[in-house]
Amino acid sequence: MNAYLLGVLAGDGARYVGKNGRYMIWIDQQTRNIKILEKVKTILETLGFNVFFYSVPDNKKRIAVYSKSLFQKFERMMKNLTEFFESLDEENKKEFIAGFLDAEGTVTDRVVIYNGNIELLTSIKKFLEKFGIICYIYRFGKIFGLQIYRKDSIRILKKELKSSIKLSFLPG
DSSP: OOHHHHHHHHHHEEEEEOTTSOEEEEEEEEGGGHHHHHHHHHHHHHTTOOEEEEEETTTEEEEEEEOHHHHHHHHHHHHTHHHHHHHSOHHHHHHHHHHHHHHHEEESSSEEEEESOHHHHHHHHHHHHTTTOOOEEEEETTEEEEEEOOHHHHHHHHHHOTTOHHHHTSOO
């Protein structure tokens, strides 16, 4: 399974089993983040899924897939997301983080990945530090943010996470 896709699902994915027994997975994004959804759509189609792409309220777009196997994979991953992340090899960890950043992150003069799972953010922090990326975890109300603000660390992050849509907009 594609690790970038799993990172996006971990951040912004939703799942539901309908009364009719159909298994649905979907991802919503603001229209300004359409490139992320286009990338996810391409990945899903490459994996053989029939993808539905449509508008939803609040100026958002949605990608939806009906798939019991993807639903079950998503369920297993979310049961212990940190353990799942730590089980990935180095390249897949980078892909997962790129997708997770695209789903949960903001990129301005700094990069912040927001999430309520401090264990996962701590594991990501330890992994990124192997590349010399200096990052900090802060509490933002009920959630946490893994923050990278040093220019040299952001430059390394961009080099290591080549598949991130949000990082691709940074100069350099």
